[in-house]
Amino acid sequence: xxxxxxxxxxxxxxxxxxxxxxxxxxxxxxxxxxxxxxxxxxxxxxxxxxxxxxxxxxxxxxxxxxxxxxxxxxxxxxxxxxxxxxxxxxxxxxxxxxxxxxxxxxxxxxxxxxxxxxxxxxxxxxxxxxxxxxxxxxxxxxxxxxxxxxxxxxxxxxxxxxxxxxxxxxxxxxxxxxxxxxxxxxxxxxxxxxxxxxxxxxxxxxxxxxxxxxxxxxxxxxxxxxxxxxxxxxxxxxxxxxxxxxxxxxxxxxxxxxxxxxxxxxxxxxxxxxxxxxxxxxxxxxxxxxxxxxxxxxxxxxxxxxxxxxxxxxxxxxxxxxxxxxxxxxxxxxxxxxxxxxxxxxxxxxxxxxxxxxxxxxxxxxxxxxxxxxxxxxxxxxxxxxxxxxxxxxxxx
Amino acid sequence: xxxxxxxxxxxxxxxxxxxxxxxxxxxxxxxxxxxxxxxxxxxxxxxxxxxxxxxxxxxxxxxxxxxxxxxxxxxxxxxxxxxxxxxxxxxxxxxxxxxxxxxxxxxxxxxxxxxxxxxxxxxxxxxxxxxxxxxxxxxxxxxxxxxxxxxxxxxxxxxxxxxxxxxxxxxxxxxxxxxxxxxxxxxxxxxxxxxxxxxxxxxxxxxxxxxxxxxxxxxxxxxxxxxxxxxxxxxxxxxxxxxxxxxxxxxxxxxxxxxxxxxxxxxxxxxxxxxxxxxxxxxxxxxxxxxxxxxxxxxxxxxxxxxxxxxxxxxxxxxxxxxxxxxxxxxxxxxxxxxxxxxxxxxxxxxxxxxxxxxxxxxxxxxxxxxxxxxxxxxxxxxxxxxxxxxxxxxxx
Numbered sequence: 070x071x072x073x074x075x076x077x078x079x080x081x082x083x084x085x086x087x088x089x090x091x092x093x094x095x096x097x098x099x100x101x102x103x104x105x106x107x108x109x110x111x112x113x114x115x116x117x118x119x120x121x122x123x124x125x126x127x128x129x130x131x132x133x134x135x136x137x138x139x140x141x142x143x144x145x146x147x148x149x150x151x152x153x154x155x156x157x158x159x160x161x162x163x164x165x166x167x168x169x170x171x172x173x174x175x176x177x178x179x180x181x182x183x184x185x186x187x188x189x190x191x192x193x194x195x196x197x198x199x200x201x202x203x204x205x206x207x208x209x210x211x212x213x214x215x216x217x218x219x220x221x222x223x224x225x226x227x228x229x230x231x232x233x234x235x236x237x238x239x240x241x242x243x244x245x246x247x248x249x250x251x252x253x254x255x256x257x258x259x260x261x262x263x264x265x266x267x268x269x270x271x272x273x274x275x276x277x278x279x280x281x282x283x284x285x286x287x288x289x290x291x292x293x294x295x296x297x298x299x300x301x302x303x304x305x306x307x308x309x310x311x312x313x314x315x316x317x318x319x320x321x322x323x324x325x326x327x328x329x330x331x332x333x334x335x336x337x338x339x340x341x342x343x344x345x346x347x348x349x350x351x352x353x354x355x356x357x358x359x360x361x362x363x364x365x366x367x368x369x370x371x372x373x374x375x376x377x378x379x380x381x382x383x384x385x386x387x388x389x390x391x392x393x394x395x396x397x398x399x400x401x402x403x404x405x406x407x408x409x410x411x412x413x414x415x416x417x418x419x420x421x422x423x424x425x426x427x428x429x430x431x432x433x434x435x436x437x438x439x440x441x442x443x444x445x446x447x448x449x450x451x452x453x454x455x456x457x458x459x460x461x462x463x464x465x466x
Numbered sequence: 467x468x469x470x471x472x473x474x475x476x477x478x479x480x481x482x483x484x485x486x487x488x489x490x491x492x493x494x495x496x497x498x499x500x501x502x503x504x505x506x507x508x509x510x511x512x513x514x515x516x517x518x519x520x521x522x523x524x525x526x527x528x529x530x531x532x533x534x535x536x537x538x539x540x541x542x543x544x545x546x547x548x549x550x551x552x553x554x555x556x557x558x559x560x561x562x563x564x565x566x567x568x569x570x571x572x573x574x575x576x577x578x579x580x581x582x583x584x585x586x587x588x589x590x591x592x593x594x595x596x597x598x599x600x601x602x603x604x605x606x607x608x609x610x611x612x613x614x615x616x617x618x619x620x621x622x623x624x625x626x627x628x629x630x631x632x633x634x635x636x637x638x639x640x641x642x643x644x645x646x647x648x649x650x651x652x653x654x655x656x657x658x659x660x661x662x663x664x665x666x667x668x669x670x671x672x673x674x675x676x677x678x679x680x681x682x683x684x685x686x687x688x689x690x691x692x693x694x695x696x697x698x699x700x701x702x703x704x705x706x707x708x709x710x711x712x713x714x715x716x717x718x719x720x721x722x723x724x725x726x727x728x729x730x731x732x733x734x735x736x737x738x739x740x741x742x743x744x745x746x747x748x749x750x751x752x753x754x755x756x757x758x759x760x761x762x763x764x765x766x767x768x769x770x771x772x773x774x775x776x777x778x779x780x781x782x783x784x785x786x787x788x789x790x791x792x793x794x795x796x797x798x799x800x801x802x803x804x805x806x807x808x809x810x811x812x813x814x815x816x817x818x819x820x821x822x823x824x825x826x827x828x829x830x831x832x833x834x835x836x837x838x839x840x841x842x843x844x845x846x847x848x849x850x851x852x853x854x855x856x857x858x859x860x861x862x863x
Contacts, residue, residue: 070669070697070698070699070722072722072724072725072728074669075579075637075671076578076579076728077577077578077579077580077581078581079577079581080577080578080728080731080732083731083732083735084731085730085731085734086731086734107532107533108532110527110528110529110531110532113527113528113531113532115523115527115528115531118523118527118531119520119523122519122523123516126512126515126516126519130507130510130512130515131507131510131512132507133713134507134510134512134515134711134712134713134714135504135505135507135510135711135712135713136504136707136712136713137713169566169715169737169741170737170738172734172735172736172737172738173736173737175735176735176736176737180474180476180477180602181473181474181477182472182473182474183474184474184475184476198734198735198738201734201735202735202736204735205577205732205735240472272467272471274472300467301467302467310533314531314532315531315532315533315742316530316531316532316533316534316741316742316743317531317741317743318566318737318738318739318740318741325467325469327469328469331469331473331477333482334477334480334481334482334483335477335480335602337482337483337569337595337598338480338569338572338573338595338598338599338601338602339569339570339573339599339736340566340567340569340570340573340715340737341567341569341595341715342715343715344566344713344714344715344741344744345712345713346713346714346744347741347743347744
């Protein structure tokens with residue numbers, strides 16, 4: 070049968086994730102992969118996970134192996150609420166939804182907000198996984214450049230103002246304000262407040278994706294955009310993938326309860342609920358207060374790698390690049406001052422045993438301003454290989 | 467903010483699942499719930515699950531707690547392939563996709579096949595969870611009645627022929643051929659072959675949802691529609707929810723590899739992949755050959771309850787109803803010969819301490835022919851309560 074006759078309009082034009090294709094190459098033995106966005110397996114709380122599994126399986130196996138409420142297990146929602154309050158986000162139980170990773174969070178946001186052709190504003194560069202979901206909903210995606218203080222809020226307002234004058238403002242702004250993937254930059258406090266002003270003025274939703282904020286290696290804590298949101302303009306997403314482990318597929322969202330209600334209805338049609346077993350394990354992990362000691366272990370682990378990357382990049386590339394030292398997260402973003410397309414060098418790099426992700430993967434189109442950039446991750450690579458990999462790259466560029 | 471201004475067309479008109487609302491009532495203490503579709507927690511393989519968890523966490527924690535391929539862990543895909551071959555379904559590794567429950571399978575089918583307004587044919591009655599997903603994609607849903615041998619294939623062909631003459635055939639036929647939810651009926655072998663003929667003749671996809679087929683209490687094994695499919699018209703879905711436990715959210719699909727490829731791209735934007743930890747546990751369970759002994763334990767457990775329900779229904783209702791004894795699965799479907807709407811009696815039943823699901827929940831619209839029916843599940847209720855519950859219902863109707 071010729072399936073092309075029957076595929077939906079949304080799927081026909083949807084390419085597979087370029088990064089996931091690249092990651093297959095990076096798994097070849099001997100290749101130094103600075104490409105992946107995975108957390109380091111060295112950080113996974115294996116023993117704590119076993120302890121929590123035994124506890125919950127001993128106490129309530131019949132409950133946690135059964136179907137459970139779409140919104141999440143109440144014990145996890147309660148634990149997430151406490152965690153959020155510590156971070157300055159005011160919320161009640163019915164402001165929280167447990168999701169099957171933040172990728173599902175993004176899917177839910179699109180499902181409840183987007184009609185085909187609706188406009189969404191993203192950071193330029195931004196996370197390709199979210200671009201993929203947006204494309205699958207046939208969104209019109211507009212990028213707003215990021216500088217060393219995060220998204221350029223003046224340009225952001227210019228675009229929204231212009232759209233408002235034409236009578237159709239974008240459905241939402243998608244941002245990763247803290248230790249952004251891929252740029253590594255953090256949105257300043259001043260700009261966070263400005264974004265809230267924009268949201269109020271134009272009545273536009275802000276989707277704040279915040280998986281890295283607990284992985285801070287330097288500088289001081291900065292509150293989420295959500296914590297400035299008094300009127301329900303911000304849909305906040307966070308995840309256990311980087312601070313616990315990704316294999317369990319558990320994340321959470323915080324939003325106005327009207328939005329959460331719609332998302333629950335949408336999630337019923339997507340996967341009924343997130344794994345009850347995995348939710349229970351994490352709820353127990355949080356209840357036992359293990360997150361703090363876990364972070365106390367993994368933050369210095371990542372900090373050391375981050376420092377090595379920053380130092381090596383500065384030593385090897387000097388003033389040939391534009392580069393902002395990340396204060397946390399997994400990523401460094403290098404922009405070469407030469408006018409070259411890093412995509413064209415990827416096979417050369419692979420030949421020399423190093424993989425990175427070319428800048429053009431991080432935009433909705435073929436943006437010129439991303440071509441001379443590349444993303445490097447220090448999370449999963451060992452310390453020697455971080456140095457070696459960057460040294461090789463500095464010879465290639 | 468008035469969110470109604472910004473919600474998508476798809477979500478605005480989407481009601482919450484009526485059954486899930488009803489289930490909240492049914493969890494009140496003292497209520498006999500014949501309403502739920504849950505498997506019995508008594509059947510959950512608690513000890514085996516612990517053993518498998520310890521094994522995989524001992525052997526490869528760093529792998530199974532990490533991000534993993536969208537299509538599924540290769541060890542689970544291989545195990546599912548063996549299982550399918552035993553059931554007469556020919557397939558290779560690239561014909562299989564692991565999903566976060568079959569609800570996600572349905573979401574994927576809709577995502578890759580449906581544009582808003584596309585027609586889909588379902589059985590009348592059918593599973594409300596699938597109706598919910600179909601509605602969320604703004605499908606036009608057409609019901610074809612089920613009798614004691616399953617969906618009426620002559621009527622089915624009449625409808626498709628008529629649509630073909632108008633130049634637009636439905637995108638797919640959704641069927642639960644074995645121990646159907648809610649009717650309990652099983653599609654005959656003859657009709658299965660006929661559906662394959664229809665699929666070939668009109669080039670129409672058949673989505674076969676098959677979560678119950680391993681729970682057979684009487685009669686003899688009947689091959690899936692998929693096993694008659696030589697040319698890739700059938701998308702097959704099966705699940706570990708009923709034969710292992712639902713809390714892990716692991717299911718699988720088998721289809722032509724072109725279809726699987728598109729679903730992988732779609733799933734990347736939905737949840738990246740299904741929990742690697744849970745997949746690894748189930749792969750180990752299957753690899754150790756534990757499924758057979760597990761089924762040997764749970765099939766007699768359910769058979770006993772099924773027999774009690776069938777016997778009590780016959781004793782209490784006699785010839786006041788139309789009723790087909792199920793040969794497996796979880797459900798009995800009663801159609802009263804009186805012209806009444808069972809929805810109107812639900813509160814009276816709750817007052818008397820019994821819950822069932824009214825027939826009208828199982829159709830895309832307010833179908834007259836479903837109104838005098840009700841679905842009863844024997845899966846989670848204890849033997850005395852099955853009798854007592856049905857006795858009370860026979861006094862109400």
